[in-house]
Structure formats: C-alpha cells, structure tokens
Amino acid sequence: MSTENVVLHVADVHKSFAGLHALSDIDLSVREGETHAIIGPNGAGKSTLLNVCIGRLKPDSGHVVFDGENLTGKKPHQINQLGVVRVFQTPEIFPELDLLENVMVPILAKRDGSFKLNLFKRFSSEAEVRRQAEETLVDVGLGDLGDIEAGSLSRGDKRRLELAMGLAQKPRLLLLDEPTAGMARHDTNATIDLLKRIKARGMTKVIIEHDMHVVFSLADRISVLAGGRIICQGTPEEVKGDPRVKEAYLGEEQV
Amino acid sequence: MDAILLQILNGLDKGGAYALIALGLTLVFGTLGVVNFAHGALFMIGAFCAVTLQKLLTLSTKVKDESITFFDAYKEVPILSAKFPVVGPIIVDLAVPLAILVAIPVMWIIGLVMERGLIRHFYKRAHADQILVTFGLAIIAQEVVRHYFGANPIPQLAPAVVSGSANVGSWFGLGDNVVYPWWRLIYLAFAGIIIASVFAFLQFTTFGMVVRAGMQDREMVGMLGINIQKRFATVFGIATVCAGLAGVMYTPILPPDYHMGMDFLVLSFVVVVVGGMGSLGGAVLAGFLLGILQSFASMNEVKSIIPGIDQIIIYLVAVVVLLVRPRGLMGRKGVMED
Amino acid sequence: MTRPTAMGDWILFICFSVVVLAMPFWLAPFGADYPDLMQKFAIFGIFAIGFNLLFGLTGYLSFGHAVFLGVGSYAAVWSFKLLTMNIVPAMIFGIIVSGVFAFLIGFISLRRSGIYFSILTLAFAQMSYNLAYSVLTPITNGETGLQLTLQDARSLDAMAGIEVTRSLPSTTLFGIKTSGLPGFYICAVVLIIAFFIAMRITRSPFGTMLRAIKSNQTRMSYTGFNTRPYLLWAFVISGMYAGLAGSLMAVTDPLAGAERMQWTASGEVVLMTILGGAGTLIGPFIGAVFIKYFENIFSSFNEQILHRFFDALPDGLENVLVSVTSLFVGEGWHLTLGLMFMIVVIFLPGGIMEGVRRIGKLFSRKPEKVVAKAVEASGAQS
Numbered sequence: 001m002s003t004e005n006v007v008l009h010v011a012d013v014h015k016s017f018a019g020l021h022a023l024s025d026i027d028l029s030v031r032e033g034e035t036h037a038i039i040g041p042n043g044a045g046k047s048t049l050l051n052v053c054i055g056r057l058k059p060d061s062g063h064v065v066f067d068g069e070n071l072t073g074k075k076p077h078q079i080n081q082l083g084v085v086r087v088f089q090t091p092e093i094f095p096e097l098d099l100l101e102n103v104m105v106p107i108l109a110k111r112d113g114s115f116k117l118n119l120f121k122r123f124s125s126e127a128e129v130r131r132q133a134e135e136t137l138v139d140v141g142l143g144d145l146g147d148i149e150a151g152s153l154s155r156g157d158k159r160r161l162e163l164a165m166g167l168a169q170k171p172r173l174l175l176l177d178e179p180t181a182g183m184a185r186h187d188t189n190a191t192i193d194l195l196k197r198i199k200a201r202g203m204t205k206v207i208i209e210h211d212m213h214v215v216f217s218l219a220d221r222i223s224v225l226a227g228g229r230i231i232c233q234g235t236p237e238e239v240k241g242d243p244r245v246k247e248a249y250l251g252e253e254q255v
Numbered sequence: 256m257d258a259i260l261l262q263i264l265n266g267l268d269k270g271g272a273y274a275l276i277a278l279g280l281t282l283v284f285g286t287l288g289v290v291n292f293a294h295g296a297l298f299m300i301g302a303f304c305a306v307t308l309q310k311l312l313t314l315s316t317k318v319k320d321e322s323i324t325f326f327d328a329y330k331e332v333p334i335l336s337a338k339f340p341v342v343g344p345i346i347v348d349l350a351v352p353l354a355i356l357v358a359i360p361v362m363w364i365i366g367l368v369m370e371r372g373l374i375r376h377f378y379k380r381a382h383a384d385q386i387l388v389t390f391g392l393a394i395i396a397q398e399v400v401r402h403y404f405g406a407n408p409i410p411q412l413a414p415a416v417v418s419g420s421a422n423v424g425s426w427f428g429l430g431d432n433v434v435y436p437w438w439r440l441i442y443l444a445f446a447g448i449i450i451a452s453v454f455a456f457l458q459f460t461t462f463g464m465v466v467r468a469g470m471q472d473r474e475m476v477g478m479l480g481i482n483i484q485k486r487f488a489t490v491f492g493i494a495t496v497c498a499g500l501a502g503v504m505y506t507p508i509l510p511p512d513y514h515m516g517m518d519f520l521v522l523s524f525v526v527v528v529v530g531g532m533g534s535l536g537g538a539v540l541a542g543f544l545l546g547i548l549q550s551f552a553s554m555n556e557v558k559s560i561i562p563g564i565d566q567i568i569i570y571l572v573a574v575v576v577l578l579v580r581p582r583g584l585m586g587r588k589g590v591m592e593d
Numbered sequence: 594m595t596r597p598t599a600m601g602d603w604i605l606f607i608c609f610s611v612v613v614l615a616m617p618f619w620l621a622p623f624g625a626d627y628p629d630l631m632q633k634f635a636i637f638g639i640f641a642i643g644f645n646l647l648f649g650l651t652g653y654l655s656f657g658h659a660v661f662l663g664v665g666s667y668a669a670v671w672s673f674k675l676l677t678m679n680i681v682p683a684m685i686f687g688i689i690v691s692g693v694f695a696f697l698i699g700f701i702s703l704r705r706s707g708i709y710f711s712i713l714t715l716a717f718a719q720m721s722y723n724l725a726y727s728v729l730t731p732i733t734n735g736e737t738g739l740q741l742t743l744q745d746a747r748s749l750d751a752m753a754g755i756e757v758t759r760s761l762p763s764t765t766l767f768g769i770k771t772s773g774l775p776g777f778y779i780c781a782v783v784l785i786i787a788f789f790i791a792m793r794i795t796r797s798p799f800g801t802m803l804r805a806i807k808s809n810q811t812r813m814s815y816t817g818f819n820t821r822p823y824l825l826w827a828f829v830i831s832g833m834y835a836g837l838a839g840s841l842m843a844v845t846d847p848l849a850g851a852e853r854m855q856w857t858a859s860g861e862v863v864l865m866t867i868l869g870g871a872g873t874l875i876g877p878f879i880g881a882v883f884i885k886y887f888e889n890i891f892s893s894f895n896e897q898i899l900h901r902f903f904d905a906l907p908d909g910l911e912n913v914l915v916s917v918t919s920l921f922v923g924e925g926w927h928l929t930l931g932l933m934f935m936i937v938v939i940f941l942p943g944g945i946m947e948g949v950r951r952i953g954k955l956f957s958r959k960p961e962k963v964v965a966k967a968v969e970a971s972g973a974q975s
Contacts, residue, residue, distance in 0.1 A: 080817030109817035391934025398928035563728030
C-alpha cells in the first residue's frame with residue numbers, strides 16, 4: 001500500500017474498558033478520496049473505533065494520524081478544524097435553532113475558526129454562508145424547510161439535517177456512523193444516492209454500517225471488525241469471498 | 256495539643272450538622288435526580304419545630320405571687336408548671352429533646368407533601384428549573400417563618416442536666432484545660448446515630464437495596480419492573496426528617512433565625528460537591544472534614560497568617576475540588592463530572 | 594418561526610426607546626412616575642438584560658451575578674472619592690473592574706457546567722460577600738458601606754479647581770446634577786444603549802453560537818468550536834452589564850454596601866429574567882419593571898392600608914383577609930417574590946413573553962399553518 005495518499009492512519013490502537021478489550025492491534029489506512037466501510041457484527045468495536053478517531057475516546061496505546069497530524073489527545077474542536085467531521089448515529093443537532101441556522105453554524109466554524117468575537121455583525125446577513133447552507137439543505141432534500149425549528153423534524157429528517165451539517169463544512173474526511181440506521185427503505189435509497197453524489201466530489205469517507213446493501217453500493221474498500229480486531233481488509237469482492245468474514249457473521253447477516 | 260483537640264471538637268459539631276443536611280441533599284440528588292435548594296429551609300423548619308414546641312410548653316398564665324405580701328402581685332408562670340408543679344418544669348426543661356418527637360412526624364409530612372405536590376413534577380425538568388422552583392419555595396418558607404417568629408434569633412436552652420461542660424481533656428489525659436459543652440457532644444453522638452441509622456436502613460433492608468440500586472442506575476431499576484417512583488416519596492421523606500432533626504438539635508448551639516437555612520444550604524451544597532455528588536459516604540466524610548477545617552481556619556494563629564481565611568476556606572476548598580477532582584472525594588467516576 | 598429581520602429589529606429598538614423615554618408620562622397613571630423608582634426600572638433593566646445575555650443565550654445559570662453589581666458600585670464610589678464627581682469615569686471604572694472580576698470568576702467557574710457551574714458561582718459570591726464584610730473593610734468600609742466624605746481627594750476635581758466647602762458634593766454629568774428627573778434620563782439613555790448592544794449581540798454570529806451552545810454544547814465542539822471562550826466572553830459581557838448597573842446605582846445614590854452582593858440579589862435578577870422571558874430581548878426589562886414596580890407597591894402596604902382596603906366587608910371577614918394578605922405585603926414582599934418564582938417556573942417557564950405569545954396564538958391561526966407546511970413539505974421529500 002503506498003503511503004503518500006493515505007489520509008487517515010490508525011496505528012496499533014488498543015482500547016479496553018474495565019479489562020475488556022474493545023479494540024486491539026487496530027491498523028487501518030484510509031486513502032484519499034476513497035469510501036472506506038467498517039463493518040462487523042454488533043459489539044465488534046466499530047463505534048469505539050470511530051470515537052477514538054474523533055477524539056471522544058483516548059486510546060490506551062497507539063495513535064491516530066490524519067494527514068501528518070497526530071489526533072490522539074486533541075480536543076474535538078481541534079480535530080474538526082483539521083477537517084475531520086463526524087456524523088453521529090443518534091442525530092446530534094441544535095433542536096432549538098432552525099434548519100438554516102443549524103447548517104450555517106458549521107459553515108461559520110469552518111470559515112472563522114474555533115472562536116471569533118464578532119459581536120456586531122448580523123448573523124442572518126452573512127449572505128455567502130447562507131447561500132451555501134441553503135444549497136446544502138437542498139442537497140439533502142430539506143430545501144424548503146429552512147425556517148422550521150430543527151427539534152420538530154422527524155427522526156429521519158434529523159439525520160439528514162445532521163448529514164447536511166457535516167457536508168456543509170466540506171470536510172476532508174467524513175466519518176459516518178450508520179447513516180441509514182432506522183431509515184425506511186426509500187429513505188435509505190435516497191441517502192445512498194446522496195452519498196454517491198458526494199463521492200463524485202472526491203470527499204474521503206469512512207462509513208460504519210450494518211446494512212450490507214448500503215456498504216456494497218458505496219464502499220471502495222472494506223475493513224471487517226470482529227471482537228475488537230480487524231480480521232479482513234480489502235475490496236468488496238475480496239471481503240465477500242473471505243471465509244473468516246462469513247464465520248464472524250455466521251447467523252447474523254447474509255454476506 | 257489542647258488547642259488542637261478543642262478545634263477538632265469544635266469542628267465536629269458543626270460538621271455533624273453539615274453532614275446531616277448534606278446526607279439528605281445528596282440522597283435526594285442521587286435517587287431522585289433533583290437539586291433541592293429548599294433543603295436548607297427544611298433544616299430551618301426543623302429548628303423552628305423546637306421553637307414552636309418551646310413556645311407552646313411555656314404558654315403562660317398569671318398567678319398570684321405569694322412571695323410578695325404587701326399587695327396583690329401577679330407573675331407569669333407557664334401553665335404547665337402551674338397545673339403540674341412537679342412534672343411541668345421538667346417537661347419545659349426538656350423542650351428541645353421532646354421537639355424531636357414532634358419534628359419527626361411534622362417533617363415527614365412536609366417531605367411527603369413536598370415530593371408529591373411539587374418535586375415529582377420536576378424529575379424530568381432541567382436542573383436549572385429544579386433549582387429555581389425550590390429556591391422560590393425556600394424563600395416562601397423563610398418569609399413565612401419570619402412573619403410569625405420575627406427576624407431576631409430565638410435562643411433555646413438545652414436541658415439543665417446537660418447544660419454544663421464536660422471535662423474532655425481529662426478523658427484523653429490532657430489535663431483540665433479542654434472543657435466542652437455537653438450538649439455539643441450529645442449533638443455529635445446524635446448526628447452519628449442518625450447517619451448510622453440511615454446507612455443501616457439503606458444497607459440492610461430490601462427497600463434500601465432498591466434505592467441504592469436506583470442511585471447506581473435509575474433506568475436499569477426501572478426496566479426491572481420496580482416502581483422506583485413510588486419509593487421516591489419515602490426517600491425524600493427520610494432526607495427531610497434528617498434535615499429537620501439536625502435543625503432541632505442545633506437550636507441550643509445556634510439560636511435559630513429565619514435565614515439560617517440559606518446559610519447552611521450553600522455550605523451543605525459545598526459539602527455535597529466536595530464529597531461527590533450522589534455519594535452518601537462522601538457527604539458525611541466531607542461534612543466532618545470541612546467542619547474541622549473551618550474551625551481550624553478560625554483559630555487566631557491561622558487568621559493572623561492569612562487574614563480572612565475563616566470566611567472563605569470552605570468555598571475555596573470547593574473551588575479547588577471542583578477543578579481538580581470534579582467527582583469529589585468519593586464520587587464515582589463518570590457521574591456528573593462535567 | 595419567522596426569522597427576525599433587520600427592519601423588525603430597528604422597529605423594536607425605536608419602540609423600546611420611545612417607551613423608556615416616555616416613562617414619566619405613561620407611568621403617571623400607575624403612580625410610578627417619580628424619578629427614584631424609574632431609575633430603579635432602568636438600572637435593574639440593564640442588570641437583567643446583561644444577565645440574560647448569559648443565562649438566556651447560553652443556559653448557564655449563574656447564582657452569583659450580584660457580585661458584579663456590588664463591585665460596580667464600589668468601583669464607582671471610589672471613582673467619586675478619588676477622581677471626580679463626574680459620572681462618566683465612574684461608569685467606565687465600574688464596567689472595567691467588574692469585567693476583570695467576571696473574567697477571573699468566569700475563567701474558573703466555566704470549567705464546569707450545569708449545577709456545578711451554579712454552585713461555583715454561588716460559592717464565589719458568598720466568598721466575595723464574606724470578604725467584603727471582613728478583611729476587605731479598608732476597601733468596602735464593611736457594614737457601614739462605602740460613602741463619600743469631605744476629606745476625599747477627588748484629584749481631578751481638585752485640579753479643575755472645584756472646591757468642596759461645607760456639604761458633600763453631588764454627582765454630575767459634566768456639570769448637570771444627576772439627581773431627580775435628569776438622573777432618570779441619564780439612566781434611561783444608558784439603558785437604551787445597553788439594550789441596543791444586547792440586541793446586536795443576540796443577532797450576531799457570536800450570539801447565535803451562544804444559542805447553539807445552549808441547544809447542544811457537545812455538538813458545538815464536534816462542529817469545530819471551542820466553546821469555552823464563547824462562554825467566557827458571554828460571562829464577562831454580562832458581568833460588565835451588572836457592573837454598569839451597579840455604578841449607576843452609585844450615580845443615583847453615591848453609596849455602596851456589601852448587601853448588594855448578597856445571593857438574594859443574585860436570585861432577584863434570575864427571577865426578573867425568567868419572569869420576563871429568558872432568551873427574549875425585551876423580556877428581562879419587562880421582568881425588571883414588573884418586579885420593581887410591585888416591590889414598590891407591595892412593600893409600602895401595611896395593615897392600616899389593608900384594613901381600609903377591606904373596609905366594606907364584615908368585620909370577621911375583614912380581619913381574616915387582612916391577616917392573610919398582610920403575609921404578602923410590607924416586609925412580606927419577599928414571600929410574594931418567592932411565590933411568583935414558583936408560579937412562573939411551574940406554569941410559565943417562558944415567562945411573560947411566552948404568555949403574550951400564547952395569547953397571540955389564540956387570536957391567529959398562523960402557527961398551525963407553519964406546522965402544516967412543514968408536514969406537507971417533509972411528506973413531499975420522502
């Protein structure tokens with residue numbers, strides 16, 4: 001594997017909770033522009049891995065390097081400012097703000113950095129930011145709901161809004177935690193289409209996903225996590241044929 | 256050595272009061288998840304139970320003063336003493352201990368009414384709302400008391416038998432210099448007994464087991480099909496009674512006034528925070544520790560080095576603890592750490 | 594939900610200014626048109642507006658804001674004593690000193706959130722209050738309170754050749770005496786400026802970030818914001834508002850006492866803010882006026898007035914009513930305050946502004962239309 005186009009490198013990461021090894025010997029490289037899916041049965045450590053990547057959890061040993069920067073020990077906002085954005089599984093939005101504000105806030109984070117004391121500008125007259133936000137909302141299919149309070153959205157729409165919040169920052173690496181969990185089939189398909197469109201823009205993505213339909217329609221490469229270890233890594237075809245994967249998933253899902 | 260022992264003793268009785276109030280505060284927070292700013296007011300109400308009882312017992316009547324023979328003179332004598340010349344004065348003398356018997360049912364009822372009528376509607380509300388509504392209630396309690404009892408402190412007397420001082424020094428072989436009021440020693444013992452009973456209750460009864468489990472993981476207990484809500488009222492009642500009794504017994508030490516509750520509330524919150532939010536043992540430990548610390552800080556030797564330290568020591572400790580070890584001395588990791 | 598427009602804000606601002614400046618006229622029928630009371634409205638309005646910038650926008654409940662009020666008063670009186678009787682330096686001084694205090698207290702307290710933050714601020718307030726009464730007596734003059742004396746230096750005034758002869762000098766604004774009605778107008782103009790700044794802050798990106806922090810602070814840090822400086826600035830700004838209010842108190846009556854820092858005073862500003870409507874622009878001011886007005890009325894009542902009031906009723910009933918109502922008036926005003934606290938939190942968490950909105954809703958069917966539109970639109974998406 002050539003190293004020059006690796007954006008995210010997870011090296012030898014260990015993490016245990018009260019003696020239980022949640023992650024051991026994790027080595028993972030994500031290349032520029034690819035969509036990398038992490039799959040694995042429940043409790044395999046997928047979410048833990050994602051949390052380590054965005055600084056929510058500190059690994060016991062090993063480190064996570066993004067584009068030459070060591071992410072280990074960095075604060076969440078610093079990691080975000082580097083261009084790593086996470087979309088959560090349970091929608092994390094600003095329920096009391098309207099949709100447009102929800103999307104404008106992350107754009108401002110990207111434009112103004114982690115803190116700016118601009119007391120006398122009008123938030124709503126940030127025309128360029130507003131335009132971008134509106135565009136992104138249209139992208140995810142929430143175009144005409146800009147004035148609605150985000151808390152009143154349905155769960156599926158909240159997830160779409162959160163996706164919009166992530167996309168609006170034009171991240172260099174987007175981490176998606178089960179983007180279609182709990183969505184109805186047609187919503188899932190809409191999300192897949194959306195993610196495919198983003199892929200065309202060359203955004204690097206890591207997706208954690210249960211739904212194999214989603215994984216195989218999006219992923220360039222797949223890492224299979226089981227029992228806190230990566231048991232197999234490769235293109236969808238390689239992974240499909242790997243006997244260890246079948247074993248790990250035995251009785252859980254059809255691969 | 257004498258001075259140190261004396262300061263420790265001084266700290267312990269104050270610490271006993273802190274521990275008793277903080278125990279209830281942290282119990283309510285740990286099980287019910289409610290921040291009760293009216294808890295200090297409950298302490299104050301307890302103290303005024305004693306005042307009320309004393310007032311009732313000493314309701315006076317005019318009787319002829321036989322000692323004056325030139326003319327008909329009258330003097331005020333408590334009805335009780337006039338009616339029962341032998342038992343009467345003894346009962347009056349025992350007003351404060353008797354007030355405990357009165358305070359238990361009174362505080363229990365107040366606790367139940369408060370929980371059923373108000374607090375339970377606030378389980379799901381934000382902590383800020385809980386603080387505000389109980390703060391309002393505390394003001395009301397305080398003002399009602401002021402309306403009926405006035406703004407001045409009302410001194411209460413400990414029973415005559417124990418109104419003197421004990422020669423504590425000689426118990427420890429330190430000579431006769433360390434003497435200490437009996438009542439304060441009794442207070443300390445009393446606080447110890449109450450704390451021990453609460454712990455025993457939580458430790459050895461099924462009810463207590465459920466409550467402790469609830470403090471660990473409320474949702475889990477709920478999922479097991481145990482109606483924890485039903486038990487909340489009892490827990491709240493226990494906390495109320497603890498605070499009330501702490502108040503009753505404290506009256507001979509500190510003449511109660513209407514705003515004593517608020518003074519103690521802030522301190523008790525500090526105690527809870529230092530001990531660890533939701534940790535019963537922590538609250539008791541921190542209560543005594545801070546009491547002792549405060550009494551050392553008010554020694555003249557200390558004050559001459561750091562002026563004003565006695566005024567702020569407790570808050571200072573709280574600030575340091577919150578910053579360095581937010582879960583407190585004995586709080587569990589991960590509980591309310593941010 | 595309709596987004597506030599720049600035009601709408603200007604209209605609001607102009608209306609606010611007119612209402613404030615016209616107070617002496619429209620308050621007359623309520624018997625509240627005397628300068629002392631109107632000054633209080635303005636001063637506590639500033640206090641509450643500033644408090645709202647912290648509590649209303651970020652949701653961080655400070656229980657120690659009265660410290661900054663007290664600090665502002667002390668700073669202003671010291672300015673009168675040492676520099677000049679002109680109120681401008683006093684106000685500037687008050688704002689700066691309280692800002693420094695707010696920075697220090699905020700820097701430490703904001704390392705925690707939720708109830709811990711409330712308790713920390715309360716602990717700092719108690720510390721300051723205790724210190725003001727004890728070791729800091731040389732600065733605060735302890736229980737007597739800080740007052741002007743004939744021996745004060747007043748170096749700037751002395752340089753300008755203003756001599757103090759027999760009586761204590763009074764505060765001025767470049768020669769205009771600040772007592773009475775002019776005093777009210779000074780406070781009113783400061784209030785209007787303070788309101789304008791608060792409005793701009795609320796509508797600014799900074800203000801939006803504060804609201805986002807209140808809504809979901811964790812999300813803010815994952816969105817790339819360092820929330821701590823935002824909160825600290827909000828805390829400092831609201832502390833400066835309190836300092837300004839405190840210095841205006843000294844302007845209208847050059848005296849400062851530690852009781853201004855007591856936590857009951859902190860509680861009062863919390864009540865003003867939630868009573869009016871936390872997070873709204875004019876709510877805190879309405880709350881302040883409401884409370885100060887009723888404080889004025891209620892605390893002036895006594896039993897004789899009550900007896901006169903219930904005179905028409907039969908004697909027995911009269912006595913019962915008088916004894917019940919006397920609980921709430923005069924000295925018992927605080928009881929009414931506590932009761933109001935509870936009623937607002939229980940029944941009207943959004944305060945008076947929320948009440949107005951609810952009443953407004955009864956008369957228009959617009960809100961339902963918005964929801965219908967939302968449902969329709971989201972239906973069209975899927």
